[in-house]
Amino acid sequence: QEHLVESGGGVVQPGRSLRLSCGASGFTFSSYGMHWVRQTPGKGLEWVAVLWYDGSHENYTDSVKGRFTISRDNSKNTLFLQMNSLRVEDTALYYCARSVAARANRGYFDLWGRGTLVTVSS
């Protein structure tokens, strides 16, 4: 069975950093582009970042550019999101999601995890 499991969330003060992980199982992780998506009660689902299957290309939503970095370790079937200079408005449930496309530029999201909660508060 194919699974994605997010971890690493928690409570952090504004300006600090946090690293999220997403473990993949049941499929060939290195063949798929991967995304991070976040969800807040007020803003619904917001796409955050994408990374191609081989880690060669990445893209971000404007509000996190320069602060967040998406990466992957295909040898460990794991996706990461390094979040620096966190803001109160980054508070959300963060999901990882699999793209059906290796290069992820025109692929829908066919597998999602259950999310990990990030709370940015002083």
Added chain:
Amino acid sequence: DIQMTQSPSSLSASVGDRVTITCRASQGISNYLAWYQQKPGEGPKLLIYSASTLQSGVPSRFSGSESGTDFTLTISSLQPEDVAIYYCQKYNRGPFTFGPGTKVEIK
């Protein structure tokens, strides 16, 4: 950036009713439109891609259609297990914007 809107924001219908949710893109996205279902405590689940193609394992009471920049998700006969929030999403290129969601409840 292309914006996605949905209507209605919520609806209440009886079991067996036909339910229709509309999604509109602010610019053309061809058929790069997906629909997701999200139940409480779960991540979203893919229902439909390419505007009208049913994902494997999804009940046939779900269907999708498109007309220009307008897209429709239809549940032909609403079931209790369909209570959820439904989101549309464009995926032709980044940003991969989602609609604001439609909450479906049973009357």
